[in-house]
Amino acid sequence: MNSYKVVNGLCGGNVKQDGVILIVDDDEDILVAGKLLLKRHFSSVQICNQPENIPRLLSEQKFDAILLDMNFGPGESSGAQGYLWLEKILEIDPQAVVIMITAHGGVDVAVDAMKLGATDFIAKPWQNEKVVATLSSAVQLGRTRTEAKVLRNTNKMLAEVSGANSGQTLLGNSTAMKTVFSLIERTAPTDANVLILGENGTGKELIAREIHAQSLRSNKVFMSVDLGSLSESLFESELFGHKKGAFTGAKEDRVGRLQAANGGSLFLDEIGNLPLHLQAKLLTVLEQRMVTPIGANLAVPIDVRVITATNVSKQDLSLESKFRQDLLFRLNTVEIDLPPLRKRCNDIEVIANHYIKLYAKKYQKSDKSLSASALAAIESYPWPGNVRALRHAIERAIILSQGHELEPIDFQLDPTPNQAGDVVAPAPISLSNNAVDNDDLNLDRLEKSAIKQALQKHHYNISHAAKDLGLTRAALYRRMEKHGF
Known part of the structure; x- marks a missing residue:
C-alpha cells in the first residue's frame, strides 16, 4: 500500500473542484488509497470492488469520470475483463469518461482499451500528481461532453420548433399549386437560393419552410427574418451581429441571424423592401460567404441556404432603381411564383x-x-x-x-x-316579356325578377348569371336565399 499513500499538499492543498469520481478495482488497497487521495481534490469519490455493481451505480448517479481496472481476479493479465466492462459502461452512457488502471507492463493493453473508447490510462504503481492531473482533465472533458450533448439536444429542439408551422400547411389541387409543389420537390434537395414571389397572405413562408423540411438541412435550424419590420439602424446588428461596445447600447456580444442559421436555412421575408445601400451589404456577405459582426476585425465563415420572398412584382424587381440586379441574380437561382x-x-x-x-x-x-x-x-x-x-x-x-x-x-x-x-352595382336588365308590370316599382320584386331572368337566360349557371347582374357569386347566392330560389 506504500506505493499509493497520500502526499499532503498535492496540487494546491485541500482545494476541491466539483466532480464525482467512481473507482472500480478488486484491490482494496488501491480503492482505499485512491479514495483518500481523490476526496481531497473532488467533491465526491465512490469505490466499487465488484464490477457487477457498475450498472446499478450508473443508474443511480452520473459520474464525471470513472477509474476502471483492466483485470479482476488473481492471475488475470489479458485485459479482457477491462474491455468487457468498458464496453458495458459505454453502452449505458456513451458520454462516459473512463480512465483505465493497468499494471506497468500492460500499457499496450491500455492503449487498445483507448481505441475502444477509453479516455486515458494510469499505470500502477501510480504517481499521485499524475492521478490528480489526469482526473482533473477527465472531469473537464466529461463536463464538456455533457454540455455538448445538452447543446445538441437543445439545437435539435430549436430546429424542430423553428420548423413548426402551427397547423398551417400547403394545400391545393389546382394546376398552379401542382406546379409549385413540383418546384419545391426538385429544388429542396439542392442548396440553390430560392426567391418566392406572391401577394401578402399567399403562404410564402410556408413554401420556405417546406423547402427547408425537404432539404438536406432539415435537421438544422430554420431562421426567419422579416426585413419589413427591421429598421435600417438594426439591419446590420440583427443579420451580422455585433461585439460588446461596438456602439451605444451594445452591452454584450450578439450573434447575428446569419451565424445563428449556420448549417441551416435563412428565410428573408420582404426582401423587396430592403434599401439599396443595405442590399449592397447583403450581397457582399452572400458572395463571400463570410460575415463580420459590427465592431469585429475578423470575418466569420457561414454556411446557410438563403430563401427570400417578396410581394413586390417581378416587374418592379427588374428596375435597377428599386433593386440591385446583381443581388437579384444571386437570390433567384430558382424562382417560385405563388398565385x-x-x-x-x-x-x-x-x-x-x-x-x-x-x-x-x-x-x-x-x-x-x-x-x-x-x-x-x-x-x-x-x-x-x-x-x-x-x-x-x-x-x-x-x-x-x-x-x-x-x-x-x-x-x-x-x-x-x-x-x-x-362588387359593383347591378347592371340594368331588361324587364320585358312581362316579367313584372312596367309600373311596378317595388325594389324587392324588381330584384327578384331580374335574378330570375338572369338565371333562366344562363340556364342557372351561377357564375354567368352573377356576371350579367354585376354581382359576385356570393352576393347572388345571398339574394337567391332572400327570394327563395
Missing part, C-alpha cells in the same frame, strides 16, 4: 375544410361543415388577403356559428373588397 387565392378557386374548399377542423378542435366545437351556399360564397369571394384572410374568416365563422353547418352570414364577408372581383 393569389382568387386565381385558384378550386383550392378554396380543401383549404377551408382543413381550417374548419383545426379551429373546431381549438375552440372545442362540434364537427362543422360548409353549407352549399357558404361554399359558393367563399369560392366566389376575391379574398384580398388570400389564404391568411380565408383562415381568419374561418376562425371567426367557427366562433360565431350556431349550427352544424357554416352559413354565408357566419363569414361576415366584406361586400366591397378592394381587389380584383370587386
